Amino acid sequence: MARLSWAARLYIGVVVVLAAALIIRGPFGDLRWWRNVAVLGLLLVVFESTATLLRPRQLAWSPNSSATLAAAVLLGPVGAALVGACTIFGMRRGPSVAQRLFNTGMMALSAYLAGWVFVAMGGQVGVPDAGTFPKVIGPFAVAAVVHAATNHSLLAGILWLTSDRDFAGRRAPLGVSIKLIASDLGYGAFGLLIAALWSVAGLFAPVLVLIPLFVARWAVAQIAEQQRAYEATVGALCQAVETKDFYTRGHSDRVSRGSVMIAREIGMRSERVEAIGYAGMLHDVGKLGVPTKVLQKTGKLTEEEYAAIQLHPMRGLDIVREIGFLDEALAGIMHHHERIDGRGYPMGLTGDEIPEFARVLAVADAFDSMTSTRSYRGARPVDEAIAELRKCSGTQFDPAFVEAFVAAIKRDGWHSPEPPVLAADELTAIAAQDHNDPGAPLRMIDSL
């Protein structure tokens, strides 16, 4: 707490003392009452210990309002506050002592107020029965709103008062706060469901209602984690390619964007749109297998050097073949230099023999190359690049995808990259020719 201001310490102290004062006043119930406090408190500890971290070291969120609101109905204000106070036993690593004390006081106070409002609105404390519905819904709904409002107001207070980075860094943007309040209210509704089930399932009511929810939440978190891992993998490979071939910085990202525009325009399914985005990012990953001196060579390439560049789609496939989630993207990477007329590489496929992903990538790839600055020419305007795509439509490119791309660009626009600012020594090291540029003369390698 060393970095907390006096005002912030006082604020935390008031919240904690107030919560404690409300709890110790009682009244406390019998042994069964305490057992129910323990069960709901345990549930809250589980949620608190597995809170979703919205951003690393920042705001954490857990559906613990469902436990405290169930307690408000089943046990009354003091029981709810006791359940809220179980926040102190949360096993999540990260919060400092000050944060932990504040969170505990905040949860206990919110729960107490919710319980108090529930009673004040005519809600009957205890296990609801068939006769309790629907009149319990009104008091419960108001209690849930008071719970969320108290919780977020107290949180806003400490964030406003403190200069401690541990607290201040946890400030959530307004949009996130609104979503969190909405989530609190949504999960709060499960509190009433737990209370309602209590008469049938007793202590198992929380398990019946919330464990399946908890598993679903965990599964969604796992998917999100997996998605982040995919993106990190693709990002790292892209970074490696662009480090090696620095004059095409940002090219992979733009080819990915262009390919996704075409894919959406032709109505591809969302999973395939995602896959083609990855294919765009990784289409030139095979450059990692091409000698750097060839990629960055000034002047004319020899036949062998050109052959080495033409091998990059196959090298790309070799590099990423084992990455399971790429799936259909692999075909795009392998064939993105094929041409409709069969004069492309590496296989010389024609027309529909060329995988759809590859035909889409080829259009976006060439377009970005034309609208980017190269050492041997300036960036061509978008209209000129479109005219070139149309000129090569049916020979180099699939006409349907050219027109889809043109329609998407006319509607959504296209941001061509700024000319690169390179040091003089970098400029001299730039390759004389971009292999994606349709304006560059076509070369056939007989040996491929």
Ligand SMILES: [Fe+2]
């Ligand atoms: Fe390529």
